[in-house]
Amino acid sequence: MTPVDLTGWNTALDAHNLTPAFINDLTGDPYDHPATARTEIRRANDTIPFIYRTAIADHTEVSSWADRLITTTREQTTGRIVPTIGRHRSLLLLGPTGVGKTHQAYGTLRYLAPTGIRTAWTATSSADLYAALRPRAGVDSESEFRRYAHAPLLLVDDLGAAKSSEWTEEINFRLVNHRYENQLPTIFTSNVLPKELADRVGDRVSSRLIEMCDRVVIQGTDRRRQAAA
Template structure:
């Protein structure tokens, strides 16, 4: 029997599902007053165009988005605000066009989503990335993995350009790093990787989404102070409350 080709549930963000920002949102994000109306209208236009036209790129992106999160949305209001702020930071007046707006390199604040195990942090993180993709970011231009997988990917081994692997994540247009600080104790090597990665994102003002089960104080026990210090400055911190959804899904079964 021949094997059937794999099909993908395309993670195209539906425009009607997204919180469409208005001029006030872009004002809060720092867009100049004379550009507020254009920024809001252009966001909606680009979002609709991306949802219609980027299906091929979205299909390719399915290889990077775990199946469980292909319909994720930025449901938390502070996560939605972060999306708008990153989009707002991507606007800049073009000196050669009389002040007309253009999209420049994607830059902006990062996001740290904290909370106990199972409250939906990873779902929110992928929802934020998908909303950015819908607003104009080409979906293949982001990288997503867990912190343990990052360490595994860049661990020196014969025949692998691990420094190239590191640059892939350090220089990604948007990075989603799940389970930050998940290890019990750090080593000099893992602390160096953590520092180099966070510092590269910090210096480049590159949007990053981190999730963690730990408090900032607990992160200091597994990561160096210089890493946590940069995270505090570069990130909007969102704490998600609630019970473990995985256990709740058992419906009271033992």
């Protein structure tokens, strides 16, 4: 057991009234809150894209969804050694390009990391998802699909951004339908306006997203263009 690098984690820790000393308290118990938090923080440090490495879920509706997920998880896993993400509503972040949807999504993963809950999250963009699932020699596409479909917590960035085809529509439907039927929490981001959702992802997917997700519309101007100006 070794301490974890907590550079950039003060805001997330403060949100849960936690301190660096608590997180890096090496008690020797591999299943206690600090040990689980160190595992989650270390994974976030190693896996979250560099540009989002210090992302913060500072949108009130987004952090409120995360708080409900935390509460539900603890209620569902009472008595377990380590609380693990279970069944919960999903989150759909909508808004124009560059307003911070992906920042909020990765900020949510970082917000959850210090809580002592094992999230076992998987994150992908829709483009990377399709690339991973495209049939090709030496790859079991169904096994790859199950990795995303069965993830306890899944982040899918830019849903509906790719040019629609019969194949992408099938992937979208199978993934969303599995997570809808099993109430597996998923964070979706999309540049699609609410009224255009059905046109971009299809009626079957849109209907399930509307029912399974808490929807948050993020407004503003393109931050990337502002930064480049």
